Amino acid sequence: MSASERDNRTAILERAEELFARSGYDGVGVQEIVSAAGVTKPTLYHHFGSKRGLLETLLRERLSPWLSELESAAEWDRDLTGCLTRVARAYVQLARTNPVLYRLHLGLWFGSPDAEATRIVQPYVELQSAILRGLFDAASASHGNMLGRQAAYAASLLGMINARIALADSAGVALDDHDVWLMIQQFSYGIYT
């Protein structure tokens, strides 16, 4: 892999990430991406095969590593509040260290089911849901009153986290550890009671 190859490839990935996050997958043309990256279309199609393959590569190379972090954060250690705090912090950290990717993936979360971009992101969204559901499954062995509501808890928590991050983001700030702690406290108290 030569230097220029890596440069062009990463330049395309970086510009595509920016443009997708700003204007949406459907709102950005291939020509716009390659122009921003300073290359031409065949270069993009050589490296990624298609516009769809570009988005798939973007998610695979930049979102998958974070999913591993989320998975270990959600590992059950008999401390539900601690687990939830780690999970929430993983999301906050993704939003802070990679805001563009976070916004892209969040914007596609509730996207139209038939849209190509939504179908591409769907596996990543489902994996997150599965990780959270697994956490609440394990926790319900210790807290019997949670039985039967694991999926609901997982959805509530994810919706809460993302909404809070989006609110902070629109205000131009980031959630700090105290904000996260408060949010998880509120969520946990509601479960225990």
Place this chain on the structure above:
Amino acid sequence: MSASERDNRTAILERAEELFARSGYDGVGVQEIVSAAGVTKPTLYHHFGSKRGLLETLLRERLSPWLSELESAAEWDRDLTGCLTRVARAYVQLARTNPVLYRLHLGLWFGSPDAEATRIVQPYVELQSAILRGLFDAASASHGNMLGRQAAYAASLLGMINARIALADSAGVALDDHDVWLMIQQFSYGIYT
């Protein structure tokens, strides 16, 4: 207004609502809409002026009435749990009686900020946030421990409600009153504690 005029106009609105919800605003062409409605493009442009005007009309005529319901549901009556239950039920009812419009508006909620469709929906999203924030502002007069966190509570609640509805929707069911009651109980307990 002749009968055929109303028929064509409403036919376009109905098909556009379906198609926008299924494939996204950018994913649907004007030609696709008018073909599905059994008319031609000049008819659409006569009634709505532009594709953008079509979406604006859709939201104005079909989402605004529901926003009035939400506003009265969120009217402060010194019973926070009761208010929140009414608000959550308003969302559940919108999702049940008008699933297509609900999905359309939800999908655009977190859409890319530069996308035209997102900018069109933004006022409606902001109005919902403002209504909820107003409710928590009023409530914090009675519950002093809520002071300073009104916006966070509003965002959390909205994220929670929408995530729960989306989960139920993907499972092909709807939230019943008991589900809503449980969700609000959990949320409220977390605040009071």
Place this chain on the structure above:
DNA sequence: CAATCGATATACCGATCGGTATAATTTCCG
């Protein structure tokens, strides 16, 4: 009945869409 006016269709616009055939160029290896 005739004139009018809103509603609709035919046919078209330039621009952009995602994608590619071909060829020139660069890089790597022997």
Place this chain on the structure above:
DNA sequence: CGGAAATTATACCGATCGGTATATCGATTG
């Protein structure tokens, strides 16, 4: 250095994009 393989650009494809100029249609009204 020579040849092969990977990389990139020029130029182009048909299809579709949102939008419109013009004309016809049909209902209302004087």
